[in-house]
Amino acid sequence: MRLFPALIFGLVLSLALAGGAFAAPPSEESSGSGGSSNRFLALFNIGGDETEEEEVEEPDDPRSFTMPAIVAPLSVNGRLTGFAYVVVRVRVAAGRDIWSIQENAHFALDALIRASHRHDLSAPGGQVLDEDVAVEVWSRVLSEVYGENALERVEIRGFDVRLIG
Numbered sequence: 001m002r003l004f005p006a007l008i009f010g011l012v013l014s015l016a017l018a019g020g021a022f023a024a025p026p027s028e029e030s031s032g033s034g035g036s037s038n039r040f041l042a043l044f045n046i047g048g049d050e051t052e053e054e055e056v057e058e059p060d061d062p063r064s065f066t067m068p069a070i071v072a073p074l075s076v077n078g079r080l081t082g083f084a085y086v087v088v089r090v091r092v093a094a095g096r097d098i099w100s101i102q103e104n105a106h107f108a109l110d111a112l113i114r115a116s117h118r119h120d121l122s123a124p125g126g127q128v129l130d131e132d133v134a135v136e137v138w139s140r141v142l143s144e145v146y147g148e149n150a151l152e153r154v155e156i157r158g159f160d161v162r163l164i165g
Helices: 003-022 098-103 105-118 131-146
Strands: 064-066 070-076 079-092 151-163
Touching: 070 105, 079 098, 079 131, 098 105, 105 131, 131 151
Parallel strands: none
Antiparallel strands: 064 079, 070 079, 079 151
């Protein structure tokens, strides 16, 4: 009969140790900053002229997509004043394959960033982005990447400026 207490003790011990396996995973609220979370929070506002009336593209337009954010340097007299974080929307021309164009967006993004560093896209004073110049330069670059008449329109949906100093 000495086996019975040992069996009961083993059963209780195994249930106590297995209890952690049935516990719920930690929630986001309980993980806090000390947890092993790999998430981060980026806070910035997308700026732009809100008083200007502009044509708003439908978000489900099958021929349009938004490029990854472009970081363009701002300068005055060759001196860096800040950076503009720009959201660009591209509309693919009719008859062109949007999937192949969107699939190669990383090559286009590289070309756009390089063009942003070669050309001054700043408005006079170096405090904001000159949207007309940026669209002109980026349209030229995208037609080099994707081919002539591949894109119907390139538009800036918004931008945020971070000035230095």
